[in-house]
Amino acid sequence: MADVTLAGVTKSFGEKRAIASLDLTIADGEFVVLLGPTGAGKTTTLRLIAGLETPDEGVVSIGGRPVNGEGPAMRDVAFVFQQYSLYPHLTVYENLAFPLRSPARRLDRATIDARVRQVAAMVRIDHKLENRSTRLSGGEMQRVAIGRALVRRPSIYLMDEPLSSLDAKLRGELRLELKRIQKETGSTLLYVTHDQIEAMTMADRIGILAEGKLVQIGTPREIYTNPANLHVAARLGQPHINLLPADLLPGPTPPAGTRTIGARTEHLEIARSPDGNAEIVRVEHLGDQNHLHITMGAHKITTLADPDMPVDAGDRISLTLKRPLYFGQDGQRLA
Numbered sequence: 061m062a063d064v065t066l067a068g069v070t071k072s073f074g075e076k077r078a079i080a081s082l083d084l085t086i087a088d089g090e091f092v093v094l095l096g097p098t099g100a101g102k103t104t105t106l107r108l109i110a111g112l113e114t115p116d117e118g119v120v121s122i123g124g125r126p127v128n129g130e131g132p133a134m135r136d137v138a139f140v141f142q143q144y145s146l147y148p149h150l151t152v153y154e155n156l157a158f159p160l161r162s163p164a165r166r167l168d169r170a171t172i173d174a175r176v177r178q179v180a181a182m183v184r185i186d187h188k189l190e191n192r193s194t195r196l197s198g199g200e201m202q203r204v205a206i207g208r209a210l211v212r213r214p215s216i217y218l219m220d221e222p223l224s225s226l227d228a229k230l231r232g233e234l235r236l237e238l239k240r241i242q243k244e245t246g247s248t249l250l251y252v253t254h255d256q257i258e259a260m261t262m263a264d265r266i267g268i269l270a271e272g273k274l275v276q277i278g279t280p281r282e283i284y285t286n287p288a289n290l291h292v293a294a295r296l297g298q299p300h301i302n303l304l305p306a307d308l309l310p311g312p313t314p315p316a317g318t319r320t321i322g323a324r325t326e327h328l329e330i331a332r333s334p335d336g337n338a339e340i341v342r343v344e345h346l347g348d349q350n351h352l353h354i355t356m357g358a359h360k361i362t363t364l365a366d367p368d369m370p371v372d373a374g375d376r377i378s379l380t381l382k383r384p385l386y387f388g389q390d391g392q393r394l395a
């Protein structure tokens with residue numbers, strides 16, 4: 061079993077508390093994505109699990125075994141970083157074979173060869189095995205870097221923004237492949253990203269970190285539809301959720317104590333109306349949808365609309381809320 065547990069883990073760097081009493085469990089075979097703003101403690105969490113940092117307090121366990129005293133080599137964990145970190149003078153084949161050649165592994169040549177070829181096929185780089193790693197595109201290099209982690213067959217993968225340096229098309233392709241590989245191999249994977257699409261599409265569960273604390277963890281759908289507070293609500297959704305005063309828009313009566321209403325596209329009803337309560341100031345045509353930028357008094361609202369909806373800048377519309385999210389004074393969700 062390769063479940064990972066952090067229990068009450070705290071880690072400071074000098075005065076800075078990077079991780080504050082963090083409790084997190086990743087089940088065996090689960091794909092968990094950590095999302096959070098810069099400095100939230102995502103990388104530090106990975107490094108604590110890898111054994112590259114030692115907790116000040118609390119316990120890190122892998123497969124039920126406390127590993128606080130164990131170095132990285134003993135933890136059977138593979139780390140994939142944002143930078144490719146390949147050996148430039150070696151071929152793709154040699155880069156993939158390298159982790160298997162350590163004397164401690166005692167693998168024979170045929171076993172190494174079979175494993176390299178199997179993983180190369182998995183990450184779809186088998187046609188470039190003899191290329192030098194410097195003569196690859198960014199996407200190919202990152203496939204090799206991921207392959208080099210896979211070839212070792214560790215029980216846990218830790219990935220720190222492995223796709224962020226790639227262009228959007230490659231990111232989309234590798235996202236699908238990573239998810240497929242993780243399913244096929246049944247590996248436990250903890251993945252850090254700023255990219256909410258990666259989080260939504262790959263994660264079994266998303267953990268939202270803020271200031272070294274786990275604010276919420278749940279399936280992508282739970283985190284999106286049932287955010288625990290304003291912070292979580294603002295992390296997911298494109299365009300960004302609109303955070304509005306409780307009495308701005310007509311709609312259902314908010315629960316007592318409502319300070320802020322969270323309205324995503326699906327919480328807003330739009331109708332063209334010359335005496336409507338809002339005005340469209342800009343329409344961005346994105347092809348399959350339109351981005352509408354709306355003002356209502358001093359407030360700005362952004363939402364999506366069907367490209368067939370005949371609206372232009374300057375049009376007045378009436379905006380109504382339907383089942384939005386309600387938040388109290390302290391930012392916590394009320395309903």
Ligand SMILES: Nc1ncnc2c1ncn2[C@@H]1O[C@H](COP(=O)(O)OP(=O)(O)OP(=O)(O)O)[C@@H](O)[C@H]1O
Binds near residue numbers: 073100
């Ligand atoms: N080695 C270190 N020395 C001093 N401070 C550190 C060190 N490592 C991390 N920190 C601090 O701890 C906090 C958390 O850092 P961490 O790298 O875990 O954040 P992150 O969520 O991964 O951020 P990013 O998204 O920018 O990578 C930050 O304030 C950072 O400056």
